[in-house]
Amino acid sequence: MTVLKINWNFIELTEMGRRDIIDNQGFKNIFKKVSNLKRSEKILDVACGIGTVPRLIYQIYGENNQIYGIDIDQNLIKYGQEHWGKPEHIHLQYGDVFNIQFQDNEFDVITSFGLLDFIERPLDALKEMVRVKKTYGRFIIITIEKSKYERIPDFKSFSNHYNEYLTSLKHLGLPIENEGEFIKKLFSKLGIETRLHKFIIENKAEITSGLIEYWENYFEKSNYMKFLNSLDFYFQFLKEIGWTREKFNEYIKKELSGKKMIDFFKRFVGKTITTRIGIAILDSIP
Numbered sequence: 001m002t003v004l005k006i007n008w009n010f011i012e013l014t015e016m017g018r019r020d021i022i023d024n025q026g027f028k029n030i031f032k033k034v035s036n037l038k039r040s041e042k043i044l045d046v047a048c049g050i051g052t053v054p055r056l057i058y059q060i061y062g063e064n065n066q067i068y069g070i071d072i073d074q075n076l077i078k079y080g081q082e083h084w085g086k087p088e089h090i091h092l093q094y095g096d097v098f099n100i101q102f103q104d105n106e107f108d109v110i111t112s113f114g115l116l117d118f119i120e121r122p123l124d125a126l127k128e129m130v131r132v133k134k135t136y137g138r139f140i141i142i143t144i145e146k147s148k149y150e151r152i153p154d155f156k157s158f159s160n161h162y163n164e165y166l167t168s169l170k171h172l173g174l175p176i177e178n179e180g181e182f183i184k185k186l187f188s189k190l191g192i193e194t195r196l197h198k199f200i201i202e203n204k205a206e207i208t209s210g211l212i213e214y215w216e217n218y219f220e221k222s223n224y225m226k227f228l229n230s231l232d233f234y235f236q237f238l239k240e241i242g243w244t245r246e247k248f249n250e251y252i253k254k255e256l257s258g259k260k261m262i263d264f265f266k267r268f269v270g271k272t273i274t275t276r277i278g279i280a281i282l283d284s285i286p
């Protein structure tokens, strides 16, 4: 397990799309090793957001490949096109994973970061991704592992709370397994074997007013399930401000609506906390 130390500024993270993960040299090295892209490969990044993965590939491999990205959120696509769409090499466009507007067998490589572990009907999404992949093409899937926290000593005192949190996720219909393992199983249901590479990123995060704004926007157009993706950060924060088990249980019971949580966070703008996040990269074996 590799541990990468980086600084995360959440305003950057949210506005620029995980920039501090992908700009981290250690992360890049791991991604490069796993992806091992050849010249002239045609790549599709599914749920590209503002183009995090297309940009990562472009940074590592330069103009060697044609990279396509689709996302259902037009605003993110627009932002991505304005900020790092390289017209000749990176093509970001609207697209729904359940109905990908490309031909069968079109791509050498399919990538995705942060989709399969929280979307409804992940198997259907994956089947559609398989359809547009060439027979001997590959998958490279990145996920942030919420359950990775259990293994970090600093978080030990927190693990009881965490188990209850996982149970509450189960009730919401989310996979409560380690996300990397979950995605691996998903692939194996379609007879696709994958390798799982895991590492941990340590980072410092500041609670900025930009982050609060981002969350407010996020809540307007999404539901609580999506928001749970941000909770890696939240748990460490709760510990830092001395939340007890009782308080946390109370929170889980009462605060699933989200808006109240934002009001709560507003009081802590300007404070810096430390988090550790598990990252998994899966690549398929053709």
Ligand SMILES: C[S@@+](CC[C@H](N)C(=O)[O-])C[C@H]1O[C@@H](n2cnc3c(N)ncnc32)[C@H](O)[C@@H]1O
Binding pocket: 017, 018, 046, 047, 048, 049, 050, 051, 052, 053, 070, 071, 072, 073, 076, 095, 096, 097, 098, 112, 113, 114, 115, 119, 229
């Ligand atoms: C956690 S974000 C990850 C974005 C990007 N891959 C990244 O890592 O920065 C999940 C993305 O999935 C997109 N999404 C959700 N449902 C989708 C669907 N049915 N088809 C395509 N994209 C979808 C959202 O718009 C969002 O951009």
